[in-house]
Amino acid sequence: MRYGMNPHQSATVEGGPAVIGGAPSLINYLDALNAFALVREADDAGGLPAAASFKHVSPAGAALAGAVDEVAAETWRTPDAAADSLISAYVRARDADPKSSFGDVVALSRPVDAETAEFLRTVICDAVIAPGYEEGAVATLSAKKSGGFLIFDAGTDWQPPARERREVLGAIIEQDRDAADLAAALPAGALDETRRRDALLGMATARYTQSNSVVLVRDGAAIGIGAGQQNRVDCVRLAGDKARVWWLRRHPFVRELPLVDGMRRQDRLNWQIRFAGAEMTRSQQAEFTELFGAEASARYDERTWREEWAEKLDDVTLVSDGFLPFRDNVDHAAEYGVRTIVEPGGSTRSDEVAAAASEHDIDLVTTGLRLFHH
Structure with missing residues (x-):
């Protein structure tokens, strides 16, 4: 591996999904393996394409394919995403907590198609794991991060063993894998x-x-x-x-914050989240007023609209x-x-x-x- 849990720790790995792009770290492996297990189970249970956005060994979001609402479609520029598509599952998963999903590991339960690969090329994510890739998808993804984007191919037949084992500070622990129905x-x-x-x-x-x-x-x-x-x-x-x-990101006050020339999508999202959640520091409030104006700033201090919408x-x-x-x-x-x-x-x-x-x-x-x- 590129390194273990931290850059000062060397690490190796045996088995697991095929790495067909980039050089993973230990955390990348942990995220990819857990995320793929999640989406495969969700797909099996729901009968629809499933996706997860994983960060630091827990999901920031997970979703089945479905209708992408106006706010998510506007945010992620996917107005034409079909309700049964793989891309709709990931857009819905990433939109749940986009602040946390920044630089995530993407897990998809179906082979990556061209539409999904092109979308992943436009967002800040570090890796993807899926049970295969349609023609051209790997080439599209390989261009991310100057060729350093991580691409895992879990294949269609991968099955984790019935027993799992780990060593922690010299103690060897073994247990049945959690496979309860x-x-x-x-x-x-x-x-x-x-x-x-x-x-x-x-x-x-x-x-x-x-x-x-x-x-x-x-x-x-x-x-x-x-x-x-x-x-x-x-x-x-x-x-x-x-x-x-x-939910508050769906309020008109949040959706209609004035556009700021040159502001990147993630920066605008972060400001919308701070505004919606009333979670700005005093210095951020001053910057917010400068960026978005006095009317938006006055609404930040109001509680009624948040309470009524919530x-x-x-x-x-x-x-x-x-x-x-x-x-x-x-x-x-x-x-x-x-x-x-x-x-x-x-x-x-x-x-x-x-x-x-x-x-x-x-x-x-x-x-x-x-x-x-x-």
């Missing part, structure tokens, strides 16, 4: 077709997200992922805040990789438009959790299946 864990008839699809996408995403994790899914796309927190309610809040910013976010499914230990998880979830919760169950306070769900008119589905991942 996600669909079988969902009680039959508990959810309608749309919410079942969202639940399965959320479960596949949680399975490959660093624990503790919570995934918020809406219309076949994970719009907020809270990863790697030491307590579960922080996962809910983190996922919810990301989902809320995604209340319209609805039909969200929350998937938790572990049981919800306290009702505060449900109380916070209700603030982000959650109408369905899917969790393993089994907490000593499950009765309180169920009561909270009932109070908020949230459907609670327990699976008995924990999906921790480290």
Whole structure:
């Protein structure tokens, strides 16, 4: 490998997907392997092309192919993306948290076609993994980063072994790979077709997200992922805040910020996110006023438009990789438009959790299946 976890660590690898472009590091391998496993399971469960945007061993976004809404189409300049296309899956995945997706590893569940390859050429990403590439796609991607863009070919027959093994600080650990049937864990008839699809996408995403994790899914796309927190309610809040910013980016005030000559797409996106989420420092507020004008600056300090718009976010499914230990998880979830919760169950306070769900008119589905991942 180019290096291990950090540039001062040398590393080697045996097995895994074929590298047909660039020189990967250890983190690139970890992202690519986990991301490809996620999208393949999501595709199998949903029956549609799936994509994930991976950063630092957790997904920033994951989605099935579907309609690309006006904001995403405008942002990513993909007005003609078909609802059943591979490119639509990745646009929806990347649009969930575009601040985090900057410089991501892209995972795709179907062979990369010319349209998707051309799109990937235009965005800041570091690598792609897929089960093959259609004619011309590799040549298009190889031109990125002066030939240094990473291209993994997972092939169509790749299967991870039934047992997985790692060595950590001298300890050798071996376990069964987590291959539990996600669909079988969902009680039959508990959810309608749309919410079942969202639940399965959320479960596949949680399975490959660093624990503790919570995934918020809406219309076949994970719009907020809270990863790697030491307590579960922080996962809910983190996922919810990301989902809320995604939703607020659809508000006219955010969409219609004045265009600034010469401003790059990612810079504009970052300003929209700061504006939508009310997360600017004082120095950033001064710069924002200079760039976008006094009217936009005055709106930044207003709370009413954000609160009114946030209340319209609805039909969200929350998937938790572990049981919800306290009702505060449900109380916070209700603030982000959650109408369905899917969790393993089994907490000593499950009765309180169920009561909270009932109070908020949230459907609670327990699976008995924990999906921790480290």
